[in-house]
Amino acid sequence: ETGVTQTPRHLVMGMTNKKSLKCEQHLGHNAMYWYKQSAKKPLELMFVYSLEERVENNSVPSRFSPECPNSSHLFLHLHTLQPEDSALYLCASSQVGGPSEQYFGPGTRLTVT
C-alpha cells in the first residue's frame, strides 16, 4: 500500500449505531488530520494530531471521537450520529517541520439513516 488509505470507503449507519473509520498513512509522516466534506460547504477541519498528540479540535460534537494510537494510524469513532453528519470524511497526513502540504486519502462516504 502507498500513500494514505481509508477504510471503509462507504458506510451506512443508523443513528443508534457505533462505528469507526480507519486511516493509515504509508508516507512516514507524523501529523494526521480529519476533515469533513459536505455538499455545498467548504472543507471543515475537525481534528489535528501532531506526534500522536491532539493539537486541534475545532468545536466538533462529542459524538465524534478521534484516536491516534501511533503516527501511522488514525481512527474516528462514531456514535449516535445525526442525519446531518452524512458527508465524505477525509483523512490527511503531513510531516511536522517539513513541507506544509498535506496528502489525502480517498475518503469514507458516510450516510446516516
Added chain:
Amino acid sequence: GNSVTQMEGPVTLSEEAFLTINCTYTATGYPSLFWYVQYPGEGLQLLLKATKADDKGSNKGFEATYRKETTSFHLEKGSVQVSDSAVYFCALSPTGYSSASKIIFGSGTRLSIRP
C-alpha cells in the same frame, strides 16, 4: 486573518480550450500556495505548489505563478481534456507553524469539459 477566494463554478469548457481558474488570497508574511484537485469519488490530490514569490508550480500541463504583488495564484492550462473534469481547490499554508501544518482551502471550482 488568512483566507482564499476562488472563482465560483461550475466552469464548462470544450475539449482543447484554454483554462483559467482565478484564486486570490489574504495572508500575512509569505504563505505556501497550493492547488489541489478532487476527481469524482476520490480524495484531494496535490496538483502543484509554490513556496515563494514568483515561483511557478507546474504539473500535468497545469501551471500557477505565485504573485505577491496581486496576492494571486491563478491556475492555467493551455488545452484541457475530458479527463480534467474535477473540482479544483486553491489553498494556502500560513507561515509560522512549527507543529502540524495548517491549510486554508478555497471553496472549490467545479470544472466540466465537453468532448
